[in-house]
Amino acid sequence: MSAMLEVEDLHAYYGKSHILQGVTFSVGEGEIVSLLGRNGVGRSTAIKAIMGDVPPRGSVKFRGRQIAGMKPHQIARLGLGYVPENREIFPSLTVRQNLFLGQKSTRESGRWKMADMFGIFPRLEERADTPAGVLSGGEQQMLTMCRTLMGDPDLIMVDEPTEGLAPMMVELVGKLLEEIAGRGVSILLVEQKLAIALKISRRLYVMGHGRVVFEGKPADLSADSPVRKEWLEV
């Protein structure tokens, strides 16, 4: 299987602090891969560096093409989608306008249409003309994911989609992730909750102190309790 996204020896800094200290991982075509680890180990920074939002040092290849150093909008246009942790919906715009801005151009439509989103989350259709700022946390999370999908990414990077959500919402997010994978889109999932990651991922990476400290299949991680104890469990 050819790797779609190959990250090699990636470093990133916030001011003077060295957040990523040589991270290497990859995501294959149509694969769901999780990036696990406690808060502050650099998972979010890793995907921001891939998107060019934080200046990356090292090599980031997407479909064999070097993207480190490109501008965020150029990277997005190549087919990389990003769903931020803090949701970053556009609060004064309506739900429909938020989704509309997810599209990169109005000419071509990709795998996803607004009707698909409303089909998966009828709640978004009910609130289509409401300012997104008044939505509940769970609804905003759905909206953020759907907004990025409207841009038809081939690989979507989702940062902590279940954080702070009620169990029912967590289940919905899980379902959407499976639906996304079902349409042939690769997923890089950043998570803290082990359960959902173990359930849907094909491979997992565990990060600690700005490095990758474990790589393997869900079954390997389930079996490896020292790694879980040292790097994941609180």
Next chain:
Amino acid sequence: MLELITFSTLNGVLYGMLLFMMASGLTLIFSMMGVLNFAHASFYMIGAYFGFEISRRIGFWPGFIVAPLLVGAIGALVERYGLRRVHKYGHVAELLFTFGLAFIIEELVQMFWGKLPVDYRVPPSLDFVAFRLFDTTYPAYRMFMLATAVAMFVFLFLVLKRTRVGLIIQAALTHPSMVAMLGHDVPRVFMAVFGVGAALAGLAGVIAGPALVTQPSMAALLGPILFVVIVVGGLGSLAGAFVASLLIGLVQTFAVAINASLADVIGPSADIFGDLGRVTVAQIAPVIPYLLLVLVLVFRPTGLLGNRES
């Protein structure tokens, strides 16, 4: 009394709309890029001088169209090759850049057109009396200015609320990096907003030039009032800028027209204020906007309609 109120209201709204043509661009640029553009009023001045130069050679109407476009192009170039390069050194560097730019523009204008006011006149086609109320007449050119300003306001509103570009701009006001990561070329949007903001200021100059005075100090005279407008309205708030523009326009126009002092109102007991009791409202009119600025900063730091600390 009725004519005073009518004309002061008309003039106040007109002045307010002119302020808004500049404040709208300034506040949009500020909320997107975090840059307080000190050179914004300079674009207004360039607009007036370009309008003058073109009207002298070809005519007023070609200037009315071409001058704002030229100023817009200059604005876009300033953003693309000036501000964008300075950006990586932080906001202070950007601020100093625009500050220096304002001086350079003033000097250039003096070099080309001299220090004295130029003879930028109302075009003959608009040089007549629009209406007469009692003994006072109101010039048609002022009505034309008002119509232009209102048309610009409607245009700006429709673009922002009804078009895709407008939505991208609105989103980029608060979340520029997220907008970029959805695949929109935010730097180009910045350049366009800067250019359109400059063009609007230029248009304000073109139409205000013949009615006011076209001189090298017109930018320095107007600039401070613009900052009052966007701080009072709330930095980054377009609706706030609109309300504050009209407010300041009306307050200043009415204040100039009121010849009453504290002594006139409360009688001889005003003597305890000394000379202050005999100062008329008209005399302190120029200070009123700044008084408003200070009061707003003290009691409502976010401005009337803003939601961020200024």
